[in-house]
Amino acid sequence: MAYSEKTRGMYSDILTGLQDAGLFKMERFIHSPQAADIEVEFPTGSSLKKVINICANNYLGLSSHPDVVKAAHEGLDSHGYGMSSVRFICGTQDIHRHLEKMVSEFLGTEDTILFPSCMDANAGVFEAVLTKDDVMISDRLVHASIIDGIRLCSAMHDTFKHSDMAHLESKLQLHHDRRLKIVITDGVFSMDGDTAKLDEMAALCEKYDALLFVDDSHASGFIGKTGRGTHEKYGVMGKIDIITTTFGKGLGGASGGCVSGRKELVEMCRQKARPYLFSNTIAPPVVAGVIKVLEILSATTERRDKLEKNTEFWRKGLTEAGFVLKDGDTPIVPVMLFNAKLSQDVSRGLYEEGIYAIGFFFPVVPQGQARIRTQISAGHEIHHLEKALDAFIKVGKKYNILGKSKQEIIEMYGM
Amino acid sequence: MENMHDVVREYVVNEYVEDDTEVTNDTPLISGGIVDSFSMVSLKRFLENKYNISIPDDKATPEAFDSVNKICTLVKEYIG
Numbered sequence: 001m002a003y004s005e006k007t008r009g010m011y012s013d014i015l016t017g018l019q020d021a022g023l024f025k026m027e028r029f030i031h032s033p034q035a036a037d038i039e040v041e042f043p044t045g046s047s048l049k050k051v052i053n054i055c056a057n058n059y060l061g062l063s064s065h066p067d068v069v070k071a072a073h074e075g076l077d078s079h080g081y082g083m084s085s086v087r088f089i090c091g092t093q094d095i096h097r098h099l100e101k102m103v104s105e106f107l108g109t110e111d112t113i114l115f116p117s118c119m120d121a122n123a124g125v126f127e128a129v130l131t132k133d134d135v136m137i138s139d140r141l142v143h144a145s146i147i148d149g150i151r152l153c154s155a156m157h158d159t160f161k162h163s164d165m166a167h168l169e170s171k172l173q174l175h176h177d178r179r180l181k182i183v184i185t186d187g188v189f190s191m192d193g194d195t196a197k198l199d200e201m202a203a204l205c206e207k208y209d210a211l212l213f214v215d216d217s218h219a220s221g222f223i224g225k226t227g228r229g230t231h232e233k234y235g236v237m238g239k240i241d242i243i244t245t246t247f248g249k250g251l252g253g254a255s256g257g258c259v260s261g262r263k264e265l266v267e268m269c270r271q272k273a274r275p276y277l278f279s280n281t282i283a284p285p286v287v288a289g290v291i292k293v294l295e296i297l298s299a300t301t302e303r304r305d306k307l308e309k310n311t312e313f314w315r316k317g318l319t320e321a322g323f324v325l326k327d328g329d330t331p332i333v334p335v336m337l338f339n340a341k342l343s344q345d346v347s348r349g350l351y352e353e354g355i356y357a358i359g360f361f362f363p364v365v366p367q368g369q370a371r372i373r374t375q376i377s378a379g380h381e382i383h384h385l386e387k388a389l390d391a392f393i394k395v396g397k398k399y400n401i402l403g404k405s406k407q408e409i410i411e412m413y414g415m
Numbered sequence: 416m417e418n419m420h421d422v423v424r425e426y427v428v429n430e431y432v433e434d435d436t437e438v439t440n441d442t443p444l445i446s447g448g449i450v451d452s453f454s455m456v457s458l459k460r461f462l463e464n465k466y467n468i469s470i471p472d473d474k475a476t477p478e479a480f481d482s483v484n485k486i487c488t489l490v491k492e493y494i495g
């Protein structure tokens with residue numbers, strides 16, 4: 001055994017340092033299924049508290065939907081629990097391929113390959129399709145999993161300022177001599193809830209002969225008139241060369257992800273993407289659940305329509321109450337508090353009122369941009385949102401921030 | 416003739432600074448968190464185009480790019 005006291009001490013010091021810096025993350029134990037109403041043990045050891053959850057990625061309220069749960073049960077019975085193999089040895093069932101076809105149909109793409117998670121899809125895709133002769137040009141606010149994928153790839157890498165099309169264009173010109181250029185963005189940015197201007201990006205990519213990559217994890221199932229994603233919202237279905245997305249948020253919320261797009265690129269992933277080659281894919285009951293989710297969403301837009309109405313209600317309510325929000329029209333609604341401690345205090349105040357929402361602060365968001373990120377769901381009823389709004393107003397009054405501008409809040413609490 | 420230090424500093428500010436951080440010729444760029452090592456490539460390509468030089472990848476290190484002064488020293492090594 002080589003785990004000496006010295007080594008242990010070194011790690012304890014690092015962990016204490018995280019605690020002292022206020023960067024130590026604590027889990028809260030939920031004792032119920034994921035839903036609008038949950039039962040939480042917090043702090044650890046305390047008795048259970050019933051609260052309304054407004055910080056899950058359960059956008060469509062499908063995480064515990066009875067039809068999805070039933071389909072997963074049936075999948076468990078018909079296809080078993082696990083595969084004990086990666087895909088290309090003996091880990092592919094009929095339902096895996098069926099799901100891939102359904103995803104292609106849903107997103108309007110040529111083909112799809114499943115990954116254990118979208119983190120894995122993003123980690124594997126660039127290395128599988130690009131070489132050192134190529135360049136990746138990414139928005140400066142893309143998700144961490146994309147950054148990891150970029151790091152693992154030998155192609156040249158450059159960035160453009162968040163959603164700045166003129167800057168992106170200058171980068172496409174600068175790198176005109178590379179074999180391939182690929183522009184990389186999130187469809188919906190998870191911290192601010194804004195969307196990438198995919199119509200303009202697709203036009204630029206056409207003009208400069210570049211591929212376009214979109215991670216639509218916070219969009220698939222509900223953004224766009226029929227919920228196909230950010231590409232539907234911007235009228236560019238069929239023009240995105242690679243879409244990655246997750247089944248761990250709106251699409252049932254269990255786990256799994258995929259790369260969907262041009263069939264040769266998908267095939268390159270099947271031949272070369274390391275998380276696909278060296279890790280088990282999605283387990284059969286989860287595959288069966290996602291298939292049911294896509295069946296539900298293909299049959300009716302009821303759930304995304306309800307989500308849209310709920311989101312309008314929520315944004316309007318918070319705005320009228322006098323909170324500072326980030327502009328946007330997605331179900332990610334950040335309530336800006338600017339100061340890190342204030343965001344934690346407000347989160348605690350909300351919890352006391354039976355509302356579960358978390359404060360985000362540096363380094364998750366830039367310094368001075370602390371916030372409570374609220375996320376609306378089709379699983380919320382208006383009475384949930386009314387109760388949450390009442391709680392926000394009560395806590396907002398306590399901290400005297402209602403009707404106050406960004407400048408005034410910063411004057412009171414600091415950055 | 417344009418002053419190289421001014422040209423480089425102006426490029427760095429336009430390209431990387433999105434708030435009112437002030438950049439001098441000595442400001443640590445990469446270790447100071449102004450330029451992330453990820454985005455350095457456009458700076459390298461800008462210099463190569465502007466001064467018609469080619470900087471080998473193994474010379475374009477984060478250390479060599481850590482301030483306007485250091486960058487200009489590097490560039491001058493490659494200008495004929």
Ligand SMILES: Cc1ncc(COP(=O)(O)O)c(C=O)c1O
Nearest residue numbers: 117118119143190217246248257
């Ligand atoms: C934009 C984005 N991409 C990818 C992921 C990772 O998804 P998964 O949980 O499937 O790994 C997330 C989740 O946090 C995300 O927000």
